[in-house]
Amino acid sequence: MSSIYEKYQLKSVINASGRMTILGVSTPRQDVVEAVEFGLNHFFEVKDLVNKTGAYIAELLNVESAVVVSCASAGIAQSIAAVIVKDNANLLVNLHAAALQIPHEIVLPKGHNVNFGAPVDTMVALGGGKVVEAGYANECSADQLEAAITPNTAAILYIKSHHCVQKSILSVEQAVVVARKHQLPLIVDAAAEEDLACYYQMGADLVIYSGAKAIEGPTSGLVLGKKTYVDWVKLQSNGIGRAMKVGKESIIGLTQAIESYIQLEQTTGQQMVEKMTPFISQLNALPGISAKVVWDSAGRDIARTEISFDEVKIGRSTPELVAALMGGFPAIYFRAYKANEGKIEVDVRSVTPAQLEVISTCIQRLIQGA
Ligand SMILES: *Cc1c(COP(=O)(O)O)cnc(C)c1O
Numbered sequence: 001m002s003s004i005y006e007k008y009q010l011k012s013v014i015n016a017s018g019r020m021t022i023l024g025v026s027t028p029r030q031d032v033v034e035a036v037e038f039g040l041n042h043f044f045e046v047k048d049l050v051n052k053t054g055a056y057i058a059e060l061l062n063v064e065s066a067v068v069v070s071c072a073s074a075g076i077a078q079s080i081a082a083v084i085v086k087d088n089a090n091l092l093v094n095l096h097a098a099a100l101q102i103p104h105e106i107v108l109p110k111g112h113n114v115n116f117g118a119p120v121d122t123m124v125a126l127g128g129g130k131v132v133e134a135g136y137a138n139e140c141s142a143d144q145l146e147a148a149i150t151p152n153t154a155a156i157l158y159i160k161s162h163h164c165v166q167k168s169i170l171s172v173e174q175a176v177v178v179a180r181k182h183q184l185p186l187i188v189d190a191a192a193e194e195d196l197a198c199y200y201q202m203g204a205d206l207v208i209y210s211g212a213k214a215i216e217g218p219t220s221g222l223v224l225g226k227k228t229y230v231d232w233v234k235l236q237s238n239g240i241g242r243a244m245k246v247g248k249e250s251i252i253g254l255t256q257a258i259e260s261y262i263q264l265e266q267t268t269g270q271q272m273v274e275k276m277t278p279f280i281s282q283l284n285a286l287p288g289i290s291a292k293v294v295w296d297s298a299g300r301d302i303a304r305t306e307i308s309f310d311e312v313k314i315g316r317s318t319p320e321l322v323a324a325l326m327g328g329f330p331a332i333y334f335r336a337y338k339a340n341e342g343k344i345e346v347d348v349r350s351v352t353p354a355q356l357e358v359i360s361t362c363i364q365r366l367i368q369g370a
Pocket of ligand 1 (some may be wrong): 021070071072159168
């Protein structure tokens with residue numbers, strides 16, 4: 001099927017940026033592909049499929065309840081809608097018909113109001129909520145979170161992500177204490193996180209994951225949590241959720257991916273270091289370049305190669321180098337969040353050793369002006 005690239009004249013890509021939506025996120029294992037294929041080729045009573053796969057996942061993860069959704073963003077929107085609408089049948093189908101007269105403010109630490117590819121507050125608005133920011137861009141304590149709560153608050157939302165400001169931001173455990181005290185649900189967006197149980201165990205009411213990121217499933221999302229809340233999320237499939245319909249193939253594919261994910265041993269950060277060590281030596285032999293191992297800023301067990309460019313010596317800015325590598329054949333995508341500081345990161349999880357060779361050759365050619 002490599003002919004697909006030829007048929008549509010698509011560019012081939014080396015994904016050194018991690019689980020990125022703009023590149024297709026991940027490439028699931030064969031067992032997941034087979035589960036997706038089975039799903040595509042059969043009919044089911046979809047409600048039965050949703051409920052029984054959800055129960056199966058909940059059992060695997062030792063949580064009360066779970067449901068597969070179309071992506072984590074849809075999980076956020078439907079979780080927000082769920083805590084506002086609850087089981088109100090009229091509101092379910094009229095969420096956006098008129099200004100809401102019931103609690104619909106969603107308290108979010110200001111440093112969590114990020115753009116993960118789309119803004120968090122757009123997903124909240126889609127679910128009928130209105131973001132109320134707590135604290136400051138670089139600071140949110142439990143007291144500051146609490147101060148933003150009013151009788152109009154429907155839930156607290158916590159985004160667990162490297163995108164968020166990490167400085168002086170309260171922990172999930174602290175947010176749980178505040179939520180309990182005010183008898184509000186706590187929703188945790190853990191889209192790219194690797195631990196499928198810890199936020200639930202800490203006391204979050206709903207936790208959202210992206211199916212194709214750490215779990216390496218098909219395009220999908222997972223919402224897990226307390227049964228009542230998950231039941232309300234499921235109801236949304238007859239409301240706003242219909243515009244985010246998840247396919248039978250994704251439901252079966254993600255369920256299989258979760259089972260494999262928790263059974264198979266994961267690649268450790270140390271193994272990633274071993275994979276990138278020859279690559280780092282090659283880069284360090286190049287003039288104007290230094291490379292080293294760095295660890296994930298959100299604390300996950302992920303090691304990456306950080307490449308620093310001596311822009312004066314090389315004679316080009318880092319954003320220019322990044323653009324040139326992205327524009328080349330193959331297109332090479334890095335984590336370029338710090339390009340303005342002269343640094344980029346290489347995420348090796350989806351890169352083969354042969355592709356690492358290609359990357360260092362392309363960088364060498366580029367800085368030598370070839
Ligand atoms: C990726 C991501 C999302 C969106 O996940 P999708 O499954 O692509 O919708 C939401 N929040 C965070 C923090 C993310 O990293």
